[in-house]
Amino acid sequence: xxxxxxxxxxxxxxxxxxxxxxxxxxxxxxxxxxxxxxxxxxxxxxxxxxxxxxxxxxxxxxxxxxxxxxxxxxxxxxxxxxxxxxxxxxxxxxxxxxxxxxxxxxxxxxxxxxxxxxxxxxxxxxxxxxxxxxxxxxxxxxxxxxxxxxxxxxxxxxxxxxxxxxxxxxxxxxxxxxxxxxxxxxxxxxxxxxxxxxxxxxxxxxxxxxxxxxxxxxxxxxxxxxxxxxxxxxxxxxxxxxxxxxxxxxxxxxxxxxxxxxxxxxxxxxx
Amino acid sequence: xxxxxxxxxxxxxxxxxxxxxxxxxxxxxxxxxxxxxxxxxxxxxxxxxxxxxxxxxxxxxxxxxxxxxxxxxxxxxxxxxxxxxxxxxxxxxxxxxxxxxxxxxxxxxxxxxxxxxxxxxxxxxxxxxxxxxxxxxxxxxxxxxxxxxxxxxxxxxxxxxxxxxxxxxxxxxx
Numbered sequence: 001x002x003x004x005x006x007x008x009x010x011x012x013x014x015x016x017x018x019x020x021x022x023x024x025x026x027x028x029x030x031x032x033x034x035x036x037x038x039x040x041x042x043x044x045x046x047x048x049x050x051x052x053x054x055x056x057x058x059x060x061x062x063x064x065x066x067x068x069x070x071x072x073x074x075x076x077x078x079x080x081x082x083x084x085x086x087x088x089x090x091x092x093x094x095x096x097x098x099x100x101x102x103x104x105x106x107x108x109x110x111x112x113x114x115x116x117x118x119x120x121x122x123x124x125x126x127x128x129x130x131x132x133x134x135x136x137x138x139x140x141x142x143x144x145x146x147x148x149x150x151x152x153x154x155x156x157x158x159x160x161x162x163x164x165x166x167x168x169x170x171x172x173x174x175x176x177x178x179x180x181x182x183x184x185x186x187x188x189x190x191x192x193x194x195x196x197x198x199x200x201x202x203x204x205x206x207x208x209x210x211x212x213x214x215x216x217x218x219x220x221x222x223x224x225x226x227x228x229x230x231x232x233x234x235x236x237x238x239x240x241x242x243x244x245x246x247x248x249x250x251x252x253x254x255x256x257x258x259x260x261x262x263x264x265x266x267x268x269x270x271x
Numbered sequence: 272x273x274x275x276x277x278x279x280x281x282x283x284x285x286x287x288x289x290x291x292x293x294x295x296x297x298x299x300x301x302x303x304x305x306x307x308x309x310x311x312x313x314x315x316x317x318x319x320x321x322x323x324x325x326x327x328x329x330x331x332x333x334x335x336x337x338x339x340x341x342x343x344x345x346x347x348x349x350x351x352x353x354x355x356x357x358x359x360x361x362x363x364x365x366x367x368x369x370x371x372x373x374x375x376x377x378x379x380x381x382x383x384x385x386x387x388x389x390x391x392x393x394x395x396x397x398x399x400x401x402x403x404x405x406x407x408x409x410x411x412x413x414x415x416x417x418x419x420x421x422x423x424x425x426x427x428x429x430x431x432x433x434x435x436x437x438x439x440x441x442x443x444x445x
Contacts, residue, residue: 010319040334047287047331054291121290121335126301126404127384128337132290158337168337174392194400 044136044161051121051164052134100259112225113265114148115139119257120164129172129192131155131257136163144223146263152229152251153177153217154260165262169254170230171198178221179230181207182214190215190230190248196255198231198248205244209233215248225263282308282328290335301404302411303377305332307419309351310376314363318355325351339387346380366417374413381405 100116117139121132135141137160147154147167155175159166168175171192179190179200186207188200200215213233219226235247285304305328313321329347333340354372361368382405385397 039330043331043334047283047290047335050283050287051291054287123337124286124289124305124332124335125303125338125343125384126408127381127388127400130335130337132335159334161334166335166337172337174337195403 040159041161045163048120048132048134048136048161048164051132052118055120112263114261114263115141117141117147117165117260117262119260127194129155129169129175129194129254130158131167131169131260133165133167133260133262134163135262136161136165138162140264141165141262142264146224148225148228148261148263149252149257149259151253152231153224154252154254154257156223157262167260170250170252171196171254177224177230178218179215180218181209181233182216183210184208184213187218188243188245196250197234198250200233200246200248202243203246205238205242207244209236209244209246211235214251222266225266278312278324282324286328286331300411301408302415303380303408306347306350306376306380307373307412307416309347310354310373310416311420311423313351313354314358314369314372316355317358318352321351321353321355322348323351325349338384339391342384342387346383350376350380364420366420369416369420370413373416374409377409377412378405381408 115135117133117135119131120134123130131154133141133147141157141160143157143160145157147156153170155167155169155172157165158168169192170177170190171194173192173194175192177190178187180187181200181203184207186203186209188203190198190200192198200209203209211233215230215233217224217226217228217230229251231248231250233246234249236244237246238244282305285308289304309321309325309328312324326344326348329343329345332343332347336343354376357363357368357372361372363369363372381401382397385401385405389397
């Protein structure tokens with residue numbers, strides 16, 4: 001009886017259930033805000049090791065290959081491949097060591113309590129600018145914490161899972177960071193454009209900002225440490241009556257992020 | 272049971288590949304492997320399977336997305352359902368049909384998600400991300416779905432052949 005009913009009305013039921021499921025999910029997420037629920041946490045925990053493995057495989061294979069390899073004979077090809085792999089691995093180790101050295105220097109310089117994290121994933125749709133990092137609630141990561149790289153601001157944590165966390169990049173359209181122009185001390189809000197760049201909005205029209213000026217975090221709100229580079233002014237649009245906006249090129253290379261710092265405590269807390 | 276587990280493992284692998292490898296693919300050339308999987312499932316197994324896989328994978332995508340919660344459940348679920356309905360009306364084994372379905376589904380999903388984002392989040396335009404991100408993805412997905420379907424058919428044929436050989440070997444042994 002029940003099966004017959006379900007079979008008969010399945011189209012109507014599915015058409016009704018999909019929006020209901022979506023609304024229920026949206027409603028639950030809204031109530032929990034940035035903390036993940038049990039189902040989300042389970043899904044994230046299952047996928048995190050797979051994502052880490054896939055990311056490692058991608059970065060490992062990125063340097064391999066090239067034209068002409070198939071034309072050489074088998075013995076030479078194998079030898080060549082082994083040598084290439086060795087060189088690639090050595091280069092990768094040197095590059096990783098250099099990156100980690102910079103990260104450690106950076107942390108020592110700021111005095112903030114930070115934990116290092118590796119980037120293991122990116123937004124699947126391409127519509128948002130986010131990365132997934134391999135540290136989550138188990139490592140002390142919490143929603144709204146700042147994420148930095150030695151070159152500047154990366155973004156902030158928006159979702160936390162047990163073993164991973166989702167970071168909203170400074171270039172995402174829903175990202176907004178209180179900022180000041182380093183030279184003139186004029187204040188504004190850096191908002192992402194969804195592509196590779198950002199915009200410094202609500203800047204006083206009388207502010208004499210020039211291309212090449214550095215934009216840094218203001219430290220207001222307590223989310224980001226004060227004076228961290230966000231980017232450099234790349235263009236000026238003196239449009240509105242009250243405010244002007246300027247184009248900002250992020251100083252951190254957000255397309256090639258591999259390791260980042262999550263700010264987990266201020267210098268006062270460290271002491 | 273074994274078939275369902277294989278499908279689930281494939282779906283998980285595609286999800287991991289989609290979220291991990293996406294950064295390595297050049298901008299504008301990013302296929303939506305999860306959507307392709309949902310469409311293929313719908314076209315092969317019907318609307319119920321398409322809708323269920325779409326909603327399930329949409330939930331996982333929502334988990335890793337900074338977008339509007341529930342948007343992927345809604346769009347992927349309904350697209351899987353629609354793909355399942357097409358099975359009865361179109362020749363879904365035709366590569367041209369597959370390409371067209373993948374391209375239209377990508378455009379529809381992108382349009383719905385961007386519109387929802389525009390309505391419920393900070394409005395910052397639909398046209399630019401639609402033309403810059405969604406339209407190229409539609410072209411890539413349109414090209415990729417027939418290839419994935421062909422590979423799947425080849426794999427199935429190989430599996431069938433292996434089973435037949437095993438059965439023949441068993442019969443001759445008896």
